[in-house]
Every structure is written in structure tokens, then in C-alpha cells.
Amino acid sequence: MAVPSNQHFFIDPSRCIGCQSCVQACSECDTHKGTPMIHLEYVERSISTQTTPVICMHCESPTCAQVCPADAIKKTEDGVVQSARKPRCIACNNCVLACPFGVPKMNAGWELMTKCDMCYDRTSEGKKPMCATVCPSQALFFGTFAEIEALRPRSRPVNEFRFGEQLVKTKVLMMVPRGGLTEVVDVTAAMHGATPQRTVHLDLMMSGVFANAAEGK
Amino acid sequence: MATLPVDELKIIDFFGPHLAFMHGQSTDTAIVPDKLVKTHCCFCGQQCGIQLKVKGNDVIGFEPWEEFPFNRGMLCPKGVKRYLQGAHPDRLLKAIRRDPQSPSGFSPMGRQEAIEKVAAEIQRIQSAYGNGAIGVLSGASLTTEKAYLMGKFARVCLKTPFIDYNGRLCMVSAGVGNKKAFGVDRAANPWSDIVGAEVVWISGANVAECAPITTNYVWQAREMGAKIIVVDPRITPIARTCDLFLPIKPGRDAALFAGVLHLMIENKWIDGDFIEKQTVGFDKVAEYVKEWTPTKTAEITGIAEPLIRKAAEWWGTAKTSFLMHARGIEHSSHGVQNVLGSINIVLASGRIGRKNCGYATITGQANGQGGREHGQKCDQLPGGRDIFNPEHRAYIAKVWDVDEKEIPGPGVDAYEIFRKIDRGEIKGLLSLCFNPKVSLPDSGFVQRCLEKLEFYVAIDFFLNETARHADIVLPGSLQEEDEGVVAQIEGRVIKINKAVDCPGEAQEDWKLIQGIAKALGREKGFTFQSPREIFEELRIASKGGVCDYSGITYEKIEKQFGVCWPCPSEDPQGRPIDHPGTVRLFEPGTWNPIAKGAGPYYFPDGKAHFNVAAYSPPTEDVDAEYPLILTTGRVVSQFLSGTQTRRIGPLVNQYAEPRIEMHPQLAATLGIKDGDWATAETRRSSVTLKAQVVATIRPDTIFIPYHWSGAKTANRLTIAAQDPLSKIPEYKACACRVKKASEPAYVKTLEPQQ
Numbered sequence: 001m002a003v004p005s006n007q008h009f010f011i012d013p014s015r016c017i018g019c020q021s022c023v024q025a026c027s028e029c030d031t032h033k034g035t036p037m038i039h040l041e042y043v044e045r046s047i048s049t050q051t052t053p054v055i056c057m058h059c060e061s062p063t064c065a066q067v068c069p070a071d072a073i074k075k076t077e078d079g080v081v082q083s084a085r086k087p088r089c090i091a092c093n094n095c096v097l098a099c100p101f102g103v104p105k106m107n108a109g110w111e112l113m114t115k116c117d118m119c120y121d122r123t124s125e126g127k128k129p130m131c132a133t134v135c136p137s138q139a140l141f142f143g144t145f146a147e148i149e150a151l152r153p154r155s156r157p158v159n160e161f162r163f164g165e166q167l168v169k170t171k172v173l174m175m176v177p178r179g180g181l182t183e184v185v186d187v188t189a190a191m192h193g194a195t196p197q198r199t200v201h202l203d204l205m206m207s208g209v210f211a212n213a214a215e216g217k
Numbered sequence: 218m219a220t221l222p223v224d225e226l227k228i229i230d231f232f233g234p235h236l237a238f239m240h241g242q243s244t245d246t247a248i249v250p251d252k253l254v255k256t257h258c259c260f261c262g263q264q265c266g267i268q269l270k271v272k273g274n275d276v277i278g279f280e281p282w283e284e285f286p287f288n289r290g291m292l293c294p295k296g297v298k299r300y301l302q303g304a305h306p307d308r309l310l311k312a313i314r315r316d317p318q319s320p321s322g323f324s325p326m327g328r329q330e331a332i333e334k335v336a337a338e339i340q341r342i343q344s345a346y347g348n349g350a351i352g353v354l355s356g357a358s359l360t361t362e363k364a365y366l367m368g369k370f371a372r373v374c375l376k377t378p379f380i381d382y383n384g385r386l387c388m389v390s391a392g393v394g395n396k397k398a399f400g401v402d403r404a405a406n407p408w409s410d411i412v413g414a415e416v417v418w419i420s421g422a423n424v425a426e427c428a429p430i431t432t433n434y435v436w437q438a439r440e441m442g443a444k445i446i447v448v449d450p451r452i453t454p455i456a457r458t459c460d461l462f463l464p465i466k467p468g469r470d471a472a473l474f475a476g477v478l479h480l481m482i483e484n485k486w487i488d489g490d491f492i493e494k495q496t497v498g499f500d501k502v503a504e505y506v507k508e509w510t511p512t513k514t515a516e517i518t519g520i521a522e523p524l525i526r527k528a529a530e531w532w533g534t535a536k537t538s539f540l541m542h543a544r545g546i547e548h549s550s551h552g553v554q555n556v557l558g559s560i561n562i563v564l565a566s567g568r569i570g571r572k573n574c575g576y577a578t579i580t581g582q583a584n585g586q587g588g589r590e591h592g593q594k595c596d597q598l599p600g601g602r603d604i605f606n607p608e609h610r611a612y613i614a615k616v617w618d619v620d621e622k623e624i625p626g627p628g629v630d631a632y633e634i635f636r637k638i639d640r641g642e643i644k645g646l647l648s649l650c651f652n653p654k655v656s657l658p659d660s661g662f663v664q665r666c667l668e669k670l671e672f673y674v675a676i677d678f679f680l681n682e683t684a685r686h687a688d689i690v691l692p693g694s695l696q697e698e699d700e701g702v703v704a705q706i707e708g709r710v711i712k713i714n715k716a717v718d719c720p721g722e723a724q725e726d727w728k729l730i731q732g733i734a735k736a737l738g739r740e741k742g743f744t745f746q747s748p749r750e751i752f753e754e755l756r757i758a759s760k761g762g763v764c765d766y767s768g769i770t771y772e773k774i775e776k777q778f779g780v781c782w783p784c785p786s787e788d789p790q791g792r793p794i795d796h797p798g799t800v801r802l803f804e805p806g807t808w809n810p811i812a813k814g815a816g817p818y819y820f821p822d823g824k825a826h827f828n829v830a831a832y833s834p835p836t837e838d839v840d841a842e843y844p845l846i847l848t849t850g851r852v853v854s855q856f857l858s859g860t861q862t863r864r865i866g867p868l869v870n871q872y873a874e875p876r877i878e879m880h881p882q883l884a885a886t887l888g889i890k891d892g893d894w895a896t897a898e899t900r901r902s903s904v905t906l907k908a909q910v911v912a913t914i915r916p917d918t919i920f921i922p923y924h925w926s927g928a929k930t931a932n933r934l935t936i937a938a939q940d941p942l943s944k945i946p947e948y949k950a951c952a953c954r955v956k957k958a959s960e961p962a963y964v965k966t967l968e969p970q971q
Binding site (some may be wrong): 014015016017018019020021023024025027028030031033034045046047048049050051128130133134135136137138151152153154187188191 | 238239243244246278279281283290291292293294296297298425426429430432433436437439440441450451452453454455457458464519520521853854867868871880881882891909910911912913914915916
């Protein structure tokens with residue numbers, strides 16, 4: 001079976017509450033018990049509770065696979081980039097260093113690159129990935145374009161990311177705001193009535209994304 | 218003899234808390250579970266639906282239950298890892314007795330022998346000092362059947378008035394406030410009413426960490442156009458992207474609500490027609506808030522005046538809204554006033570009892586709602602009845618088949634039970650589902666009281682910190698080892714289903730209680746064969762009361778994914794009906810047993826009551842000696858006193874030890890950097906923990922989560938001041954000071970969770 005073609009993965013970091021439910025649920029997976037494949041990080045805890053969940057973006061032309069000298073990383077026909085194949089992987093770390101999203105990790109004990117495979121055991125059987133099922137804020141959402149349009153009128157999905165000269169198109173979509181954001185970043189600012197506008201710059205998401213967002217599409 | 222039998226480190230060595238990780242069958246990637254049991258999480262009041270994977274007599278994992286409408290498969294990390302409490306190395310599989318000669322401080326004994334010893338000690342103490350020399354502490358994480366049984370057991374079997382429960386630390390301010398304003402104590406609206414409201418006001422509720430699934434309702438409301446107002450001394454994850462953040466100084470909520478109502482009245486942002494026809498008491502409240510000008514409100518609350526004006530305007534001019542609050546405003550020596558203040562701005566807006574016009578407190582414990590309805594509170598009888606009301610007493614006496622005079626009068630709150638122990642008035646204690654040595658304020662006092670007891674029996678599945686003082690511990694049941702109902706956050710009665718049998722000699726708590734009744738020779742009324750039998754009696758006991766369960770059956774719960782009370786079995790004329798339950802309270806034209814058709818609120822005139830919600834500062838305000846405010850709360854990966862969650866490895870690893878949260882400005886003046894050791898000190902005691910320096914907290918406030926014990930417990934510091942009406946302790950504000958410290962001694966002897 002394949003992942004249904006109308007079902008898509010959407011990530012909205014603005015909803016994330018850092019609870020790690022996704023990480024904890026991922027580690028329950030029957031195929032990699034005890035080891036989560038999702039990364040959840042504070043951006044900068046000293047100034048904000050902002051966290052970002054990072055799953056594999058499942059690129060159309062996966063950089064990890066392109067740089068793999070052992071041809072160990074395969075993509076299924078329905079677009080899911082899989083973890084390295086054990087018989088082929090030589091644990092060289094090329095993929096770990098090359099992935100623009102920082103997704104693959106080297107499991108030193110297993111001498112094997114492991115990463116999120118979008119719960120292929122579940123999604124290929126028509127279920128939702130475990131992380132998106134449990135996510136209490138629905139920062140991780142799995143469903144159709146029609147559902148996301150109806151549920152998220154304030155934001156829109158993008159799946160093109162520019163890293164220097166490289167344009168990466170992904171299967172997983174990132175929700176970006178249609179309008180600008182006002183953020184309170186320090187309690188003292190709110191205490192004194194000043195809530196300064198702040199633009200968030202993350203190296204991960206380059207200007208192209210924000211330019212598109214600003215057009216309000 | 219409730220002193221610790223041996224050095225506490227030795228007890229910890231044997232009984233934990235130790236950490237459990239995925240082990241045994243749950244690590245097997247090829248295993249196929251025997252069955253999936255549809256039930257609910259054992260932790261918070263949201264009671265998310267979950268399916269437990271069962272193999273043999275082990276819960277080996279979980280599967281989301283996407284059909285259950287409240288959470289549709291969503292779970293927080295505690296729900297995901299809850300199964301690891303099963304087959305735990307710390308599990309009590311036998312009864313144990315205090316034994317200073319044993320290396321662990323305890324020796325195993327036969328369960329029946331232990332029960333008989335408990336009965337003998339109860340008898341000894343009661344014949345020497347009177348029936349009231351036995352106190353009972355119970356809990357709101359129990360099923361409603363057990364909570365009901367505990368109230369009946371204390372009054373009918375032990376004949377003591379002194380029972381109270383750990384909801385005293387949780388729901389009572391909201392309960393008193395709701396009863397004073399509405400005559401009934403329940404969330405007024407279903408959570409679906411949040412989505413579609415124009416304004417969502419969240420006061421003192423760390424929604425993302427304490428009620429995580431509610432986050433999606435709030436975010437979805439915002440997607441549909443709602444403005445989100447969050448009032449909190451910290452930028453919690455739900456506050457990070459809210460539309461308006463009011464950084465209130467802890468303990469000043471009544472002042473803020475008064476200031477908002479002042480502006481609503483001044484700008485005519487009130488529903489005069491609703492106030493006139495549906496409420497009483499507005500004039501006195503309007504008179505009181507006259508003095509609460511924006512300038513004064515800003516000065517008292519520590520919130521900038523423009524933000525207060527903006528909040529009042531958004532709230533005042535909205536057409537629909539949902540206000541929710543939690544312990545942040547309730548854990549206060551004027552918690553009831555804070556709650557009443559919030560209700561006043563709801564009533565003045567006229568936005569209640571309709572779709573998308575809602576008000577609710579966010580329930581804390583699994584059965585925080587159901588556990589406060591059926592008689593384990595010191596002044597309450599089943600059905601939400603009052604123990605001092607002659608009619609209520611007469612009805613319950615008939616159900617229990619006892620003489621009304623045999624039912625004791627009102628007892629005292631949980632903290633007062635400890636004061637009675639301190640004064641030598643209570644000599645024996647029975648506790649179930651309560652860990653007061655960690656959860657009550659000024660825990661040094663609690664320990665000294667425990668040491669004064671002549672006899673203490675605890676029922677628990679792990680040896681919690683309080684039970685270390687026990688003479689006898691009876692091995693009780695985990696939530697997944699029994700069945701019964703709980704009422705979740707929306708007042709929806711749902712069913713906990715049994716997944717596995719109790720291991721070893723552990724037994725369902727209600728059977729242990731009935732065993733004690735039998736050993737006392739007072740088994741009449743305590744011969745139930747199943748939770749269903751208890752529930753059937755509870756239905757009758759609640760009939761005609763405010764919390765009417767008479768029309769609820771296990772089957773109806775399963776069929777419609779829960780039933781919201783009131784759900785009477787008869788219509789007002791006494792004819793049998795098949796009532797679907799009451800999802801939303803106070804809808805126009807609705808009938809209730811108090812108003813009898815006069816109006817939708819639970820008073821004889823059917824009207825809602827405004828109450829003057831007067832501001833007063835916290836009992837212990839800051840001064841030159843103790844210049845900072847200490848506030849306490851929770852983290853997402855731990856639950857309450859940590860008896861369960863400090864034994865689950867992946868949850869402990871997520872946030873292993875408490876830290877002292879402080880603002881960089883404060884840290885700079887103290888010379889403390891992120892990760893440094895720091896000592897927080899109050900007039901009660903001190904704790905030394907690592908500092909977490911973050912700009913997400915007010916510089917005049919520090920925060921410490923309270924889930925840990927011993928040298929790490931925040932409740933060594935907190936003050937035992939209580940609200941005069943609800944008796945809730947003031948966990949959210951006391952005066953403290955902080956200084957840089959060096960590594961404390963416990964680091965070398967204790968693991969993070971111990």
C-alpha cells in the first residue's frame with residue numbers, strides 16, 4: 001500500500017508548545033522502539049518558549065540520497081524518503097552533514113543513519129503518523145489540502161526552501177503566516193506597555209519564504 | 218508511630234522512586250497485543266481517550282483513540298508514557314508494615330493480616346479517644362465510585378466527620394465561587410464552545426503544560442478569528458503567541474477583574490438587559506469597582522494601563538467569548554474573590570448559557586470534577602448535597618439505611634486535619650490517593666504532624682513520600698486495574714475501563730476499604746461486589762441533587778462517548794425519561810431542581826448572583842527582607858506530587874529536576890548565571906536548585922515547579938495561608954529571597970527524581 005496521495009503533512013511551528021508529545025510518541029514506534037526520530041528544540045529558551053518540531057521534510061530530490069556514496073537512502077514511489085538501508089549504509093555521516101534541515105542522525109551503536117520515515121508503517125496503511133495524531137497543539141497536522149484551508153485561514157502552506165543557491169522542494173509543507181507577527185519577547189516590555197515588533201530570522205528558512213508570505217497568498 | 222522507620226535514603230533504595238523505561242514485552246517489535254482497551258488517561262482532568270495495548274496481564278503501550286471526540290487521538294507526553302507505570306519495579310505487590318529492624322524500614326505481611334491490624338488499630342484509637350480521632354484523606358484522582366465510597370466509609374463505617382480530599386488543593390476556590398454565583402459547580406460550557414468565540418480570556422492557566430489538549434481548542438478559536446488574552450506572570454507557551462499578554466503580578470487577579478469591570482461600566486460595554494432580568498447584586502459590585510480606575514489597577518497588578526484598557530475593550534465589545542481560569546487565580550488566600558471577579562466580568566457581559574458564550578475553570582485532576590461532587594469533601598454529601606442541610610441529610614440517611622443522627626456533621630479541610638493531628642485531636646490517619654508531604658504547603662509542618670500520629674495506614678500502589686511514615690501500607694490498584702466513572706473537564710461523565718488485573722496481592726482500592734469495614738465488624742453498606750453496584754447506589758444517592766447522575770448508565774456513557782450531568786432519570790413531574798445529559802448549563806428556559814423553572818441558574822429565583830469580589834494582597838507580601846514573590850506550578854512532563862510520573866524514565870528525562878526560573882535582570886543583580894546553583898529562601902525553609910535564567914518571567918517573581926520531594930520540594934517554601942471560604946492554600950504567592958549557592962549535598966546521594 002501507499003500513502004494516500006491526498007494526505008499531506010503540515011508543520012506550523014507557531015502552534016508548537018514544546019511538550020515533546022511527538023518525541024515521546026515517536027519513540028513508541030514498532031520499527032524503532034525506544035529511539036525517537038523527531039527533533040524538538042528550543043530556538044532560544046533564554047528569550048522565548050518558542051520550540052520547533054523537525055521531522056524529515058521528504059524532499060523531492062533528497063540531498064541526503066544525492067550525497068550518499070553507498071546509495072543507501074531510497075525514496076518510495078509515494079515520495080517518502082526512507083532511513084538508510086542497513087546492508088548498504090557505511091555510517092559515513094555524509095547525509096548527516098548535507099541535509100539542509102538537519103534531519104538524519106547517525107546512530108553510533110547501530111552504525112546506521114536513522115531518520116523520520118513519516119511513520120511509513122502507519123501512513124502506508126491509511127493511518128496518520130503517530131506524532132501528528134498525538135500533537136496536542138496540532139502544530140503537526142496530517143490531512144488534506146481542503147482540511148488545512150478550512151482549518152487554518154490565517155496561514156498558508158509552502159514547500160519550497162532556498163538554501164544559498166539550492167532550491168529544495170519538499171513533500172512536507174510548512175505553514176507560514178499570511179500577515180505580519182507581533183511578538184512579546186520579554187515580560188518587562190509588556191509590563192511597560194511596549195510590545196515591539198520583532199522579525200524572526202532563522203537561517204533555516206530563507207528570505208524567499210518570508211517574501212512569499214508577505215504577498216499574502 | 219509515624220516517624221520514618223529508618224534513614225530515608227534506605228527507604229528510597231528499596232522503594233524508589235526508580236525509573237522505568239521500555240522493557241520486557243514492550244520492546245518487542247514483532248509483538249501483537251491481545252487486545253486494545255478503550256479507556257482514558259490516568260492523569261489530568263481532560264481525561265483524553267486512549268487505547269491501551271494489552272498482552273497477557275501487561276499494558277505494553279498505547280494506540281491513539283481517534284474516535285473519542287474530546288481529544289480525537291491527541292495526547293500529551295504523560296499520556297503517551299503512562300503505560301510505563303505498569304509492571305514497575307517499585308510496585309507494591311504485598312502489604313507492608315513499618316519495621317525499623319528491616320534494612321528497607323518495612324517488612325511484607327499478608328494482606329488479610331494487614332487489614333485486620335488496621336481495623337484493630339482503628340478500634341483501639343476510637344475506643345480510647347472517640348470516633349473523631351481517626352482522620353481520612355482521600356483524592357480526586359479516584360473514580361467517582363471510590364470517591365463516593367470513601368465519603369460513605371468515613372461517615373457510616375468510621376463514624377468520623379474528619380474526611381477531606383486533595384481537591385482541597387485544586388478545585389475548591391472555583392467550586393465555592395461557582396456555587397456563590399451560579400448555585401452549581403461545573404464548567405458551564407463544552408470545550409467546543411471555545412472555537413467560534415470572538416475573545417478567549419485565559420487567567421492563571423498554563424494551558425499548554427497543564428491542559429495540553431486544550432491548546433488546540435484555543436489555537437483553533439484564533440484561526441476562526443478569536444483574539445486570545447492571557448493573564449500570567451510568565452510567558453508560558455500559550456502566552457507566547459497570544460494577542461494580548463497581561464503580565465500580572467502574582468495574587469492580584471481580583472484587582473484586574475475589578476479594573477476591567479470598571480472600564481466596562483464606564484464605557485457602557487455591559488449587557489444591561491441581561492443584568493436586569495437574569496442577575497441580582499450588580500449595583501453593589503458596580504459600587505465596589507468605582508475605585509478601580511485604570512491607574513490604580515495598573516499600579517496594583519503591575520500591568521501597564523494601556524494593556525488593561527485594551528483587554529477591557531476587547532472583552533467589553535465582543536459578541537461572543539469564553540473565559541477560563543485555573544489554579545493561577547485559585548491558589549490564593551483570596552482565591553474565591555479572584556474567581557468571583559472573573560465571573561462578574563462574564564455576567565456583566567451577558568455572555569453565558571449560549572453557544573460560544575462560555576465560562577469554565579480548567580479542572581486539574583483526573584476526577585477533579587466528579588471527585589468533588591459525591592461526598593468526600595468535608596462538608597458534602599452525594600449529589601452535591603450539603604452535610605448541614607437537614608433535608609439533604611434525611612435523603613442520604615434513607616439511601617444509606619442509617620439514622621440521620623448517625624451521619625456526622627461537617628468536618629474540616631485537609632490542612633486543618635493536619636493541625637488537628639498537631640494538636641493531638643486526631644491520632645490515627647487513613648490515606649488513599651494523597652501525598653501531602655509533597656503537595657501541602659509548608660511541608661516541614663506536615664512532616665512534624667505525621668510523626669505525631671499513633672497509627673497511620675496508607676493505601677497506594679507505590680510507596681509515596683507520605684506513605685514512608687505509615688505503620689501499614691495496603692497495596693492498592695492502578696487506574697488501569699479497575700473500572701468506574703470520572704467526570705472530566707466539561708462535566709462529562711466518562712468510563713474508565715479495566716485493562717489488566719492487579720498484580721501480586723495488590724487489590725482494587727474499594728475492596729481494601731470494604732475489607733477494613735468487614736474487619737471492623739461494620740460491613741453493612743460495604744458489601745458491593747463491583748464498581749457497577751456502587752455506581753447504581755450513587756445514581757440513587759445523587760437523584761434530585763444538583764449533581765444528578767440518576768439518568769446516567771455505563772451503557773449510555775459508552776453509547777454517546779460520555780454523558781454530561783445533570784442527567785435526571787425523571788422529568789419535573791416525576792415521569793421516567795431518557796435524558797441525554799446537559800452539555801451546556803444555563804441555557805434559557807432550562808429547569809433545575811433548585812429554581813424549579815424560575816430561571817436557568819441554581820437558586821430559588823433562578824437568577825445568577827453578582828458578588829463583590831474584593832481585592833486584598835497575598836497573606837505574605839514582599840518586604841525588604843524577602844523582596845521577591847515565589848510562585849509555583851507544573852511542568853508538562855510531570856503530574857502533581859510525581860508519585861507516578863517521577864517513576865517514568867522518559868518523562869523524568871524530559872525535565873529531570875526543578876529549577877528556579879528568574880528574569881535576567883534579577884539574575885544580574887544576584888550575580889547568578891543560567892545553570893548556577895541558587896538558594897530560594899522563605900520564612901519556612903529553603904531549597905537549593907539550579908537557576909534557569911529566562912526573560913519569560915516578571916523580574917519581581919521567581920517560579921519553581923512543585924512535583925519533587927524532600928530537599929527539592931517547592932512546598933518547603935510555600936505558606937500555609939488559606940482562603941477563608943474555600944480553604945485552598947496560597948501556593949501562588951509568598952515572599953522569598955534568592956542568593957547564589959554552591960552544589961547541595963543531595964546531588965551526591967539522590968537521583969534527579971528522588
